[in-house]
Amino acid sequence: MANTGSQSVPVLKLEGITKRFGKLTANSDVSLELRPGEILALLGENGAGKTTLMNILFGHYVADEGKVFVGTKDKLSELQPGSPNAALEAGVGMVHQHFTLAENLSALDNILLGTEKLTSLGSSHVSARQKLEQLMLRSGLSVNLDTPVAQLSVGEKQRVEILKALYRDARVLVLDEPTAVLTPQESETLFETLKKLTADGLGIIFISHKLAEVIASSHRIAILRAGRKVADLPTKGSDQRQLAELMVGHEVAETVRDPKDAGDTLLELRGVSAGHGREVLRNVDLELKAGEILGIAGVSGNGQTTLARVITGLVTAASGSMTLDKRDVSKASVRQMLQAGLARIPEDRHRDGVVGAMSVSENLAIETIRAPENQKLGLLRFSAMRERARRQIEAFDIRCQSENSPARLLSGGNIQKIVLARSLEADPRVVLAAQPSRGLDVGATSDVHRRLLVAREGGAGVILISEDLDELMRLSDRIAVIHRGVLSKAEGTEKLDRATLGMQMAGHSEGDAA
Amino acid sequence: MIRLEPRGPVAVSRMIVVSLAAGGAALVLAAIPMLFAGLSVFEAYALMIKGAFGSLFAFTEMLTRATPLILTGLAAAVAFRAKLWNIGAEGQLYAGALAAVAVGTGAISLPSAALIPLVIFAGALAGGLVMLGPTLLKTRLGVDEVVTTLLLNFVILLFVQMMLEGPMKDPMGMGWPQSEPILDEAALPKLLARMRIHWGLVIALGAALAVYFLLKKTVWGFEIRAVGENANAARHAGIPVTTTFIRVGLISGALAGLAGVGEVAGLKGYLTADLSPGFGYSGIVVAMLAGLSPIGVVFAALFIASIFVGADSMSRATGVSNYLADLIVAMALLCVLVSGLFLRFKIRIVGRNAGQEVSE
Structure with missing residues (x-):
């Protein structure tokens, strides 16, 4: 595990950071320490202040109170506030959730971008390449340096981002939601790599809201809630439930799916092919029964859209x-599908x-x-619309x-509630939920899950398209996997495990998934 | 560092204040070149005001000038609301005028109670059909309507010239390229004796109310607004986006066609190739000044018409070119575009460390 000598000087120390935006306090007296070779997970809901804290660390913001120290050799020195350049020079590297790579340049050019002086363009490529090849060998981060970034997979792009930070001699690496775009296998590879990197004394902070991976891969967990640090605990001995409650501040209602028998077939796709390019569907068969949740697992961009x-x-x-309730709807318009009882x-x-x-x-x-409840002879019925809206705002707790x-x-969470309110209120036959909890915090996610289960209880068929295996395993009665436009046969969730699903999501054949 | 903070919903009162401020700022900015021309600014503006409001005649002239501007302004406003960029009101105006002349110069003889509505309908239909082409090209083939509508203006003007030199040329016109005169039974009646102001103004004001009602109170209007604000979400919600575009295109073109009907059947009495001094293009300015509000279009058109009529009168009195009117109108547009920023954002000057928003 970690070589976290407790005597050693921390590589990074945040002391009493407070940051206010007008009336809002984004960070309140947050202190944090990162030791060399340590992996610290930073947990928190949306708006808990994680991003603000990291932006202060990087000099994008200046804290109203508090200081940032960076450990060099045996002593701590204060980091100049408000200067991204100072942060970079002090060896703080960041991998953003949305990559900041120039797509048409090669991996090598991307890594070198910004490190070279204008006058030395091109001249240092040879030594840079040597340094990078050594880095790759040591860390196991292998990328073909000459490939244009546009041709790299998402996982490879992330490796380029990490190499970029390491090339600049980062001693602290911050990763913002690094697994959001990866398959489970890629995520595992990433965490193995990160562990290897810590052997050289690199300190790592990764921001996440996936509790399982936080527990599996970190040494220590810091939890932010409403701008304050509410917990700082060793990973060993913590469990998901405890972490979730610390994050949210109250008990989280766990969504439980009661097993029950599915009803008749509601929606059926037979040999459907559509789309082109990356978003293609190839000969897809799908059968959705009443009262079940059918999960569609897959990494984004494999035909789900x-x-x-x-x-x-x-x-x-x-x-x-495509048939809905045995009626052919292959050529139905959006409005016809809505009228047939589809909620999206x-x-x-x-x-x-x-x-x-x-x-x-x-x-x-x-x-x-x-519909007649909203118009009469082409004129809008405003008071009826507003009255119904007030009821739905109340029922779905839309904060506005x-x-x-x-x-x-x-x-975002409240916008999702608008979508939920208008689609689920009318007792739909089929619910099509695509990435319904993406970007939502724990509370909003559990609300979405609960409502999907309620729809299922009510006899609706639910198609749940998601990248989140935990979500899929928890909610779905059956799960099918989509990869490059091909949908596998759905299997009962009981017969599946994460590893098999992960393999299928990666399409078996991708070498880097192993 | 200057920082922009998005505002919440914009109150109508704020929009009015900002529009007025923009108009005022335009007058102030236009005063600078007037000073260079050695004019007394106050005297010049006083002359302009007198020229637009100084007498009943001046006032009715201003209203007459505003009539086509209201209609072309509405044409632009309703289309822009749906993000259908109709730059072709000028051509649609000529198409409307041509249709009015085709119907109203003796081809059909009917009593005026039937002929006037027919002339109006023909003009609106012609304008609508001219806009239908670019709209279909956009929805079917994704052709940029800015280009097609703009270029169609020249095609239609040349077509009108051809007709006026050929089949529709007035044999009694002493060789001038002009159409036969509109029959008395087909002409829009005057509103006041011995003045040029005509029923076109009533049609324009009625159209403004109708467009307001359409956008605000009807399902069609709801769909137009939804398509204009977020076509993806509208399509996803089952709103027929293509049909909505076609509908908007027809309405927009028809409004511009009506402007042509008013000019030819209410004002001039016959069609020439210089019927419009760019009313179609000025309509875009009117719509932008009005913030695409149909009621605002009426006031913006009155403003622009006062500037034009007032500047004409001032230039006669002082010898300063009436291009000054174009300058003021252009300034007003620029000021309104800039002021849009103030409507949507609060502007704050803050220290360097405050930067981005905090999520949630």
């Missing part, structure tokens, strides 16, 4: 058929879920705007100033 679009009615399949939770709720400039009440009514505020002023 097209699958959702076909079922939604946004795309007509090039071949194959779109993958990108800001893009497809709401019209930001329109009010909460208009967004709640948008799918049924032509009023039903008349524009939807864009709401947080």
